[in-house]
Amino acid sequence: MKNRKLLNIELNRLTAEQYRTERTPSGIVLILDNIRSAHNVGSAFRTGDAFGVDKIFLGGICPLPPSAELHKVALGAEESVPSEHSDDVVALVRRLQADGYRVAAVEQTVGSIKLGQFHREEGQKIALVFGNEVEGVSQSVVDQCDFSLEIPQEGTKHSLNVSVSIGVVLWGIK
Numbered sequence: 061m062k063n064r065k066l067l068n069i070e071l072n073r074l075t076a077e078q079y080r081t082e083r084t085p086s087g088i089v090l091i092l093d094n095i096r097s098a099h100n101v102g103s104a105f106r107t108g109d110a111f112g113v114d115k116i117f118l119g120g121i122c123p124l125p126p127s128a129e130l131h132k133v134a135l136g137a138e139e140s141v142p143s144e145h146s147d148d149v150v151a152l153v154r155r156l157q158a159d160g161y162r163v164a165a166v167e168q169t170v171g172s173i174k175l176g177q178f179h180r181e182e183g184q185k186i187a188l189v190f191g192n193e194v195e196g197v198s199q200s201v202v203d204q205c206d207f208s209l210e211i212p213q214e215g216t217k218h219s220l221n222v223s224v225s226i227g228v229v230l231w232g233i234k
Contacts, residue, residue: 076140079109086112087185088233089161093149093201094120094192095222102133103223104190109137111230116141117187119149153189153204161187165197165205166229168218172208175232188229190222 074083090113095101101123108116123130124145125138146152153163166188180186189205191197202208211220211228
């Protein structure tokens, strides 16, 4: 049967411990700027795990693990992807920049770079900032970022759900 679905055991996935300690770092981290929904945060963990992000920074009001609601969507990825909480996202951005990260706000801004036009340099460490479900990335954080990435969109809406945006951007820069 040529299109037989693979069994989970056939996927040869890393354990959570192997993910944290044995894999080659990607140089990609996520910053969640005041995302209020535990479902969206859980989705960020699950998507981050799938794309091999090194860490997720949870800024401001983001729900934090352990959380049953977050776990329901993350399916345990909150155990494989390291995370850290920061009350001050602007200070976090500055810290990551000092550590050699280029920090991109995923936001529609004057001068934003369309995702398809962005090319990550070999070995470049990048931090991607995703914003609140209503307000987006806060202006003070956008002001501190090195640049903004924008997902080109057609149609009448001007935004995507933050969990969808995380998947699109990670796919686009890998």
